Amino acid sequence: MKKKAIALLFATSLLAGTLAACGKSEGSSASSQPAAAEEGAGEEAGAVVADNSEAYNIDMQIVTWGGNPDELDQVEAAINAIIEPEINATVTLIPIAAWDLANETSRSLAAGEKLDLACVFTFTQAMDSISNYTSKNMFRPLNDLYAAYGSDIDAALGERINLGYIEDTLYAVPCVFNYGQGTAFTARKDYLEQMGIAPEEGKLYTMADLTPIFEAYKQEFGAGHYALSLYGTATDGFHQFYEIDALGGQESNGILMNAGLDGENTVVDLFETQEYMDYCKQMREWYQAGYINPDVTTVSDDVTSQMKSGNYLGTIGSTSPGGSIGLANNLGVELVEFPLVEPYASTTYASEALWAIPNTCENPERVMQFLNILYQDRELEKDVDSLLSDGLAGVSYEVVEQLDGSRAIVKAGTGTWSQWVPNDLYGNSLTVPRFQPNEASIYDEIDAYNKKIVDDGRITKAFGYVFNPESVSTQAAAVSSVATQYRSIVGYGTVDPEEVMPEFIQALKDAGIDEIIAENQKQLDAWYASH
Amino acid sequence: MPKKKIRWKNYVPFYIMALPGIIYMICNNYMPMFGIVLAFKKLDVTKGILGSPWAGFKNFEFLFKTKATIGIIRNTVLYNLLFLFLGTALAVALAILLNEVKSRKMGKLYQSLILIPYLMSWVIASYLVYAFLAQDIGIINNSILRPLGQDAINWYSEKKYWPYILTFAYMWKNIGYMMIIYYSSIVGLSADYFEAASLDGATKWQQIRQITLPLIKGTIITMVILNLGRIVTSDFSLFYQIPKNNGALYSVTQTLDVYVYNALMKNSDFAMSSAASVFQSIVGFIFVLITNAVVRKYNEESALF
16 A cells, blocks of 8 residues: 555656646745845856946846837847947847736846846836835945936936935936826716716816716616726725825825825825725715726726727826827727826826846946936937837837927837837936827927926925835735735725725734834934935 | 566666656755745845845744734635545545446546646636626626526625635536546556456445445545645635635635735745745645644554655
8 A cells, every 4th residue: 555655656746747837837936936046146246347348238128018029129229329339338128028027027136147227117106116126135226326427317307316215325217207197087078978078177076076977977878887997906096086195105004195295294094094984985885876897896807998898988097298198099089087186296106117227237337327328318310218118210100290309209110119118118208209199299298297296386295205114024015915905895885985994994903004104104204304 | 686676677667757757846846945044034135045134033924914814824724625625525426437437438528528627727717707707797697697586696795605616616627637546546446346246246336335435545545645735825826816806705715825925916025925835834744744643543554654
């Protein structure tokens, strides 16, 4: 019998061997990966500065929506033709899907692989954060390099460089993006006209103001039609109705209500606020009235696909000049906006992507020089950030109207760059070419938009502050898990908030949210004191 | 002495056959054990794993930080026990039934049909389940309950159904695979026993109880012990994909792996995830030792070691 058991063990191991390819790919990879870290990391730490006579190759990540553009090599060659004579460096573009980026960066840096420019893709929603990497000592401090080579970056960014700091150390350089964001209910014009509704000029809508519009839609179109299209996973849409400052991190780590625009400096637990309760109650009302798809938390189609079905009136999202053109093009219908929150600037909103130089980089001086070039406003043919954002003229796009510098209105070319690569992550993303039906006036609109935010003083007091959760990482992990669990249900009205909220708040307290909030407050006070 | 040589020679082909599996085990199961160190470290990539400062048990704390932990571990263990015992019973029953199918062609057909779900990914399975259970367009609500005049059920927010749904989904997918090992043991049993038994007038039921089951008992016990080693390791995709990670269902669907995923997804903390797998491994190891000791006490023959 024993022999049999051993034979069976062999048989299972054999089976495991042959089936290895099908079974093992998911889930538990984390434990096996870091084993490789040992070999590389040790020796490469004391970086050797490469010989000046030899061109240094910069390995740079580029973010994609899951596919690689056809003209990747051509764009790479075009960039090299510009930068090699200038700074004696070449670049290798490494395309990575947006949703794999954070894991891929952590993995490759933990394994000690050479990487010269890493993208921290925050997506104006705190999707990722520099502290995720600095807590493992993956990024190089950039203070000296920035002072030495970053003059054009500084000119383009101004005080927005603060977004890249953790305490007094600069770890990453943000791309130039709109200062802030507003939000709006963006709805199909044809449906609204059929109902005889149009947004009132200059009015800011509250959640309650939207209810009659939703009701009218339901009366007009009936069952199977939902007024509000939502992508109901992970977090809720609270920040789309209220002004908050998430302090550069996850909302569950504490926020400033009213975005601190009213001068309030107290970090609060979002889920204990009256505002959050009001939001949940309103969502519950909408859910019960049938304005929201009852499967909202399970539907895995994104908003665009949902809207394409024609069964939805509109969706809620952030606004910026020309922002809804993409969605309108995709749907083939005109859209109008019901503004909910006026644009304001916070650490979270002002950062779309930050660029960091990892510790595995062998020639950080050259990389910083390259980064500096990205922020220079040049003629289109020589503008490296335009090449990265929109691809190659004549291939990725055709110029329709050339404006000054790298500004241009363009239309789709034969390439697939614009299909796969987001165009607002590199250098000064506000001056890169824009696609039709944007018109030349878009650049003035962008300037006016950003100027208004600054002139109106709609910049949070904590602008540039990024919470570093390292000392409370245990609590943060537990809180993050609890928040994921409850937000997707109370935040979309699938349960009665009056019933569930006390349980939610208690679970957060058990997970240690108060310690996180206290730590956040402590760091914020220290930050205020030094700024 | 020459006798021994011949025996060794006989085994060579078997060792060669097992070689890919052994190499796989060494690369995939033994080498990463080095990573256990990481669970007790505060990772600093410039210093490497060994050079990083020690963190004691700090990385383990998040596992026990929430009150939900008890529920999470309860879910993990109970689902695993349920899957193990129900699954084994069903798999053995199925193997015996399949062995009774006289037509070879039909036997192969049934075997393939039962095995097909195992080859499907949980992501696809989750959409099959969704097609049945969706609130407004699902088959059950739309084609069964509503025509019968019943109220539609919001499956994805009603906890009470999910232990059944998950068990059903797991059995549907894995039973074919679990069955193969028992089926092959049964096929391998000598036909003489059964012939002799039927000559003595034993019924089919008696043959199964008195001959088949006792003869494959060793296989069953071995498989059970091996599976108990994974008692706190859940099938992540099942518990994450099928309920679509719906918060309303967490109290009955969240297992340790899902919790770790939700907690660490946003900050990819290698040290904490290592801590979670070290915890799972140690509990699993203890379970294997205990079960083996119990089995040895009652039936030394069947124990693994």
